[in-house]
Amino acid sequence: MHYLLLKFIHLTAAAFFIGGVFFEVMILSRATPVLEQEPRERFSKALGQRARKVMHWVVLALFGAGLGLAMHYRAALHAPLSSSFGTLLTLKIILALSILGHFLLVVLLMRRGQMTPQRSRRIHISVLVHMLGVIFLAKAMFLLSW
Numbered sequence: 001m002h003y004l005l006l007k008f009i010h011l012t013a014a015a016f017f018i019g020g021v022f023f024e025v026m027i028l029s030r031a032t033p034v035l036e037q038e039p040r041e042r043f044s045k046a047l048g049q050r051a052r053k054v055m056h057w058v059v060l061a062l063f064g065a066g067l068g069l070a071m072h073y074r075a076a077l078h079a080p081l082s083s084s085f086g087t088l089l090t091l092k093i094i095l096a097l098s099i100l101g102h103f104l105l106v107v108l109l110m111r112r113g114q115m116t117p118q119r120s121r122r123i124h125i126s127v128l129v130h131m132l133g134v135i136f137l138a139k140a141m142f143l144l145s146w
Helices: 002-034 037-072 074-078 084-112 117-143
Strands: none
Touching: 002 037, 002 117, 037 074, 037 084, 074 084, 084 117
8 A cells, every 4th residue: 555655645736747847848938928017027927937846746646656666676776787677767867857956956046046048948948858858768677577
């Protein structure tokens, strides 16, 4: 039951996180330029405040459950190159840690007042591409073998 609960939390948080980034990159960033500058800035500020409140918890749940799941597969991680599952899981963890690094970079840039719209867009696109890699690896771990 513990494994099932961790898996559920991990998948749910991943869906929230990926959905949020997808929405920002593919929909919101293309829709807001039609707004006048003042309403767009107010909307962006309100959205950012709400996202910061929610996404911190989503990321905590995602990585907390991911750590618990990694403990479940610690035997495969002990010798990651000895099996296709271990190799793919290790690659997935590396991508996930890179996403976490992006998230921490965003927090740092925002606290310093150095986040620009162009930086934000580039970071979001990079995170989205990383996430697609994680999704592929999550499925490939159980389907591919060599």
